[in-house]
Amino acid sequence: MTNAKKTNKDAAKKADASAEAKSKAAAKSSADKQNGLLAGIIGRAAKTARPRRKLDPSAVAVDVVKNMPQLPKDPTKLRLAVLGGGSFGTAMANLAAKNGCDTTLWVRNKRTVKSMAKLHMNKKYLPGHKLDERLHYSHDLAAAIKDKDIIFLAVPSMAFRQTLKNIKPFITGQALVSLTKGMEKDTFALMSDIIREELPEVNFGVMSGPNLAVEIMQNMPSATVIASDSEPLRHAVQAALHSAFFRVFASDDIRGVELGGALKNIYAIAMGMAAAYDVGENTKAMLLTRALAEMSRFGVETGANPLTFLGLSGVGDLYATCGSELSRNYRIGNMLGRGMSIDAAVKKLGQTAEGVNTIQQVHEKASKDGIYMPITHALYAVIYEDKAALGVALNLMEAGFRSDVEFVMPHDHSNAALRAQMQAAQAERTDSPTSSKASK
Numbered sequence: 001m002t003n004a005k006k007t008n009k010d011a012a013k014k015a016d017a018s019a020e021a022k023s024k025a026a027a028k029s030s031a032d033k034q035n036g037l038l039a040g041i042i043g044r045a046a047k048t049a050r051p052r053r054k055l056d057p058s059a060v061a062v063d064v065v066k067n068m069p070q071l072p073k074d075p076t077k078l079r080l081a082v083l084g085g086g087s088f089g090t091a092m093a094n095l096a097a098k099n100g101c102d103t104t105l106w107v108r109n110k111r112t113v114k115s116m117a118k119l120h121m122n123k124k125y126l127p128g129h130k131l132d133e134r135l136h137y138s139h140d141l142a143a144a145i146k147d148k149d150i151i152f153l154a155v156p157s158m159a160f161r162q163t164l165k166n167i168k169p170f171i172t173g174q175a176l177v178s179l180t181k182g183m184e185k186d187t188f189a190l191m192s193d194i195i196r197e198e199l200p201e202v203n204f205g206v207m208s209g210p211n212l213a214v215e216i217m218q219n220m221p222s223a224t225v226i227a228s229d230s231e232p233l234r235h236a237v238q239a240a241l242h243s244a245f246f247r248v249f250a251s252d253d254i255r256g257v258e259l260g261g262a263l264k265n266i267y268a269i270a271m272g273m274a275a276a277y278d279v280g281e282n283t284k285a286m287l288l289t290r291a292l293a294e295m296s297r298f299g300v301e302t303g304a305n306p307l308t309f310l311g312l313s314g315v316g317d318l319y320a321t322c323g324s325e326l327s328r329n330y331r332i333g334n335m336l337g338r339g340m341s342i343d344a345a346v347k348k349l350g351q352t353a354e355g356v357n358t359i360q361q362v363h364e365k366a367s368k369d370g371i372y373m374p375i376t377h378a379l380y381a382v383i384y385e386d387k388a389a390l391g392v393a394l395n396l397m398e399a400g401f402r403s404d405v406e407f408v409m410p411h412d413h414s415n416a417a418l419r420a421q422m423q424a425a426q427a428e429r430t431d432s433p434t435s436s437k438a439s440k
């Protein structure tokens with residue numbers, strides 16, 4: 001090889017190495033920027049969150065805490081009450097009883113209690129599903145929660161506050177776990193807010209995930225999330241409910257887990273409605289993914305960690321309820337899409353569909369606080385303002401240029417920013433040579 005050729009080759013090698021180094025540095029700087037961005041968002045979420053009370057488990061004199069070391073292996077040491085004899089309360093009480101926990105299901109109706117105790121079945125909400133014979137039933141609230149370690153609440157959100165008021169005189173150190181997925185009418189309170197207000201001293205958690213009650217009764221493998229600041233309580237719930245068919249994961253993002261379960265009901269209604277219009281798979285995927293974007297945006301604005309929405313209580317529950325007739329919210333949406341009024345659909349369902357109220361709460365809160373929630377607003381317009389679904393859907397499609405994942409590439413959600421973007425794009429189209437050629 002001549003000297004000149006060798007020098008050229010060396011120079012080319014050097015140039016390649018320097019280009020590679022530059023591109024690595026650029027990639028690193030972009031990753032650093034994104035990590036910084038995410039850390040900022042999480043930091044902001046943590047700051048806007050209600051201050052977390054560091055709970056001292058020893059202050060709560062429950063056997064759950066005392067028995068901690070044995071609990072994971074020995075759920076039979078746990079004494080539980082489940083309040084609410086609908087499909088989910090019954091399914092959870094049955095799981096715990098099957099695990100050997102001493103479990104009482106409280107149901108408000110005396111005749112239902114008698115029938116369940118006799119038939120070992122919840123004929124109204126889970127007909128045909130045999131319940132574990134060790135499960136106890138009661139319509140006496142004080143007796144049901146006396147000497148229990150954990151009280152699970154599975155009443156609809158509209159009855160949640162009153163139920164807490166009812167149990168307050170009998171609370172002697174029991175921990176509470178909310179299974180309810182909704183928001184209180186008019187106050188926008190989540191169940192954890194209501195617990196903090198009504199029973200500020202109790203140790204509590206919230207449980208949420210893709211948990212269609214009927215599938216759990218059929219022993220189809222499922223998973224859920226228990227979120228609590230108290231590790232002993234998280235472990236106790238895991239011990240009480242974990243089985244070969246049901247896995248309980250843990251989190252300390254109470255707000256995120258709770259919001260996942262409440263918000264997904266809105267989108268289950270939207271998906272049920274979309275299904276009535278026979279939309280394609282692309283459309284369903286778009287709706288589901290943009291729903292997730294809305295959920296995490298709303299979550300961040302109200303103090304949740306956006307990453308929680310990637311877990312079982314977010315993506316998981318969206319997936320389970322947005323594509324299944326087993327979801328009551330999906331069924332409501334489907335009936336609406338087929339032309340039924342909201343009142344007629346709720347009456348026909350005859351069970352709890354939390355999304356009907358949640359749409360109104362979130363629409364109001366997002367409008368008031370300026371949180372960009374186009375799917376929720378669109379659904380509200382169709383259901384409560386009698387707007388034509390097709391027109392509303394077309395408007396959604398024309399809602400301007402947005403970034404895909406705003407935590408990766410942030411964008412301005414304001415109407416002014418959006419209008420400016422649309423006008424600029426329009427002006428560009430009119431000015432471009434191709435557009436003038438085409439118009440000639």
Ligand SMILES: NC(=O)C1=CN([C@@H]2O[C@H](COP(=O)(O)OP(=O)(O)OC[C@H]3O[C@@H](n4cnc5c(N)ncnc54)[C@H](OP(=O)(O)O)[C@@H]3O)[C@@H](O)[C@H]2O)C=CC1
Pocket residue numbers: 084085086087088089090108109124125154155156157158159163179180181182211212213214350351352354
């Ligand atoms: N079903 C599911 O797959 C899941 C449901 N959830 C959540 O659990 C909560 C309960 O839902 P679910 O069990 O399905 O609801 P259901 O509609 O199946 O049952 C509701 C139950 O609550 C009782 N109830 C209603 N109002 C009151 C009240 N004021 N005081 C006491 N009890 C009352 C009803 O009693 P009565 O029959 O006498 O009216 C019934 O037993 C909801 O927030 C839901 O989102 C969470 C995960 C899964």
Ligand SMILES: O=C(CO)COP(=O)(O)O
Pocket residue numbers: 181209210211212213265268317320321326327328329330352353354
């Ligand atoms: O939350 C649920 C499953 O995870 C139940 O959904 P529905 O309330 O829509 O039936």
